Every structure is written in structure tokens, then in C-alpha cells.
Amino acid sequence: MDRRRFLRSLAATGAAAGTTALAGCAGVLGDDTTVLDPPEQTRGDPVHPIHGEEMPAFTVPDPLTGDDISVADYEGERAVLWTSFYTSCPDGVCPALILRLRRVQEVAAEEGYGDEAALLAQTFDPERDTAPVLREYANQRGVDLDAGNWHFLRPESYEAGVELMDDNFGLKIQKTNGEQYANLEYAFPHYGLILLVNKQGIVERAYPRGPATETERIVDDFRRVVTA
Template sequence: MMLNRRLIKVFSRPTRTLGSRVWLVAIALLALAGCAGGDGDKLPILGQREAVTKQVDGKTVVDSVYHTIPDFAFVSQYGDTVTAKTLAGKVYVADFFFTSCPTICPKMKTQLKRVYEQFGKDNRVVLLSHTIDPSHDTVPVLKAFADQLGVTGRNWLFVTGDRDKIYDIGQNSYMVTAAEDASAPGGVVHSGAFILVDPDRHIRGIYDGTKPDAVDKLIADMTKLLAEK
């Protein structure tokens, strides 16, 4: 429990060496798999968990409550509202970027397009890219960006919304960095992580979105997770 909290805090702290920290924390979280629901061929459930005592048939039992992505409401490149309900029953991959990013975002989008090409016609899968520069990345800007990538349909959604809510869900729910930083290129700093989320809104994997081999692992784990469900 305490170790998980420390890891989440480390992952939420802005830094220029984000790619390295993604892997250090992901490795540490995976080391906790035995404590977080992983068994056999199943992917672990990452993040903090809590023991909850409840009454079942008159008996006191202790159950585990796993870290869960909370409800949210953002706006997609199509102008409609995307919520947790929109993704109900689906496996999805979340990431954080901005369209004018001069550093890691082009690499991330090249790699995430590989995932889109693999699963873009599978209605059980959604890619969810959150802009961390909503003042610039309006709905029309996101739509033009998606069009430039060759994205059609609703399997890859680019979402915008209230800046503070985007930063909050990134750092406190997805366990990655998303914050303003005047000294950073583009004025914001963010993680290069891709976060794999299951239909129950549990995080099942964190991957370096700038590395082809890490994205190969993500694709393999998505296939495994779809088979699990």
C-alpha cells in the first residue's frame, strides 16, 4: 500500500527524463503484480489498492478495491462529449500530448498509429488521446490533427476540455505527468506513457510510447487482455 502511493507520487512529478521514469516506475509496479491481482497469464492490475471490510451473508469478509479511473467528461474531435460511459465495456489506451509539441509527441503518435492500424476496426478497443494544451487544441484543431494522421471513425478519440481536469486525471488517476512548465519546450511537460485500461477501468499496463519495442509489448498485452475479457 505505502509503496504504491510512493510510486504514484514519483510518477506524478514533472521532470525532463520522463521516458526513463516511465520505465522505472512501470517496472516497479509490475514487481508488485503479485500484490495487485496478477496471476498466471493474466495482466496485473497496477496502482494502489485498499482492503475493505464488509458483511456478506452475516459474515465479515475483507475485499480488495483496486485503483480505478474515475468518471470524466471531455470533448472529442467530433464535438461530442466522451465520458467513462462512452468507453464502458471496452479496452482502451490513454495518452497525453499536444498538437504543437516539438519533442516526443510526433514519436508517440507514430507509435500509437501502429496500435490504431492493428485495432482500428475492433469495436472493443478505443485509443484516447488527451490534449494538455486545450487553449490551443480546440475541436477543429484536433479534427485537423486526426485527419492529418489518417484517423477516421471513433476508435481513436482526441479529447479536450478543462485544463485542470485534464491535468488532474493524468497525474492522479493515470499516474503520469501532465503539467504546465514555462521552461519546457511548448510550455507544458508530459509523460510519454501509453496506459492500458481494462473494461473495469483498472490500469493493466504502462508503456513507453516513444519506443517501438515497448509498443510491441502493448499490442501483445492488448491482445491478451481482449482474450481475457
């Protein structure tokens, strides 16, 4: 059963039983669990989480802090902005994703809600994205690692990352030949997905075309969710 059918069947089961899904489990909850209204347009039937669904529960190490990071740990305390990337990205897609998270981090600091924000950037290239590489990348991209609200997530192995992305987001990660790019042995097809998750662990917005989404729109959505 694919993920979307599973979510629907789980929601139907919960409704029949007169219960809701437990926090941290995949499920579909009512509109009163979100701050933002449903988006005016939907893009077919995506496999990734969308408005009103719970963020999948998973734990990934942050090699820079030595902590294991779980979105569920932020429930009740922080809103989350999540994306996936790799530092060797040759065509600007991943830097555009990181730019949007970094801008949210900057505004959160300026407006005084940095402690209510969590910015999670998950690499799907752990073989090359080691702790030193991620730290240097943060410096290059202007990320404030000292703010305490940014985490680079690095799966233990490429295989673990592939499984995590497929199981939780329906995104297929596969290496492709990188010979067309200078000095790249392999590259990846791009997924420009950004997810905004509220303090209850519910997805408020999925931006499937994150690099093409106006940065200030994401900033404004995040602000509204945090300050509601």
C-alpha cells in the same frame, strides 16, 4: 497523503473488511483480474496507475464528437489505450505516442476487434488544441476518426487539465518557455506514459517510456487483452 499511499491504504482497508473496491474507484485488486502477468521489472514506486490497479474515474469532453468520454463507460465492452499529448509538441515525443495508438487502431481493424477497442488521446494544451486543430492533427497522423473507437479528450480549461493529470496520474503539468522552439510561445515537459486498461477497467500495462516502447509490443499486449 500522496496517491500511492492512498491506494495502499485503500487496499488494506478493503482486505480487512473482506471486500473489494467498487468499479470506477481507485483501488488495488488481485492478479486474477488481469490477463497479462505482472511486468518482470518495476520502476521504483511510480505515482501513475500500474498493473492490477483500477484506472481512475474521470470524464473529459471529446470536441470532435460532442460526447463526454469516461473510461468507466467502456467497462465490460472495450479495452482502452490511453495517453496524453499536445499537438504543438516540437520534438517528436507526442507524435510517437500517437503513432502507437494509431497502430493499435489499424491492427484492431485488420483483425476484426475494432469494436472492442477504445483509443483515448488526452491533450493537456486545450488552449491551442481546439476542435479544428485536433481534426487536422488526426489527418496528419493517419488517425481514422470514422472508426468510432478514437477519441481526442480535451479538458474544459488548462487549469482543469492540470488538476485532472495531477489527481489521477500524479503528473505535474506546467508551461515552460517555448522560445527555444520556432513559433512556440510555450511548451511542456514531456510525459510519455501510455496505459493499457482491460474491459474490467483494470490497468494491464503502464508504459512510462511510451515513445521508446516497441510499437509491436504494445500491439501484441493489446491483442492479448482484447481476445482473452
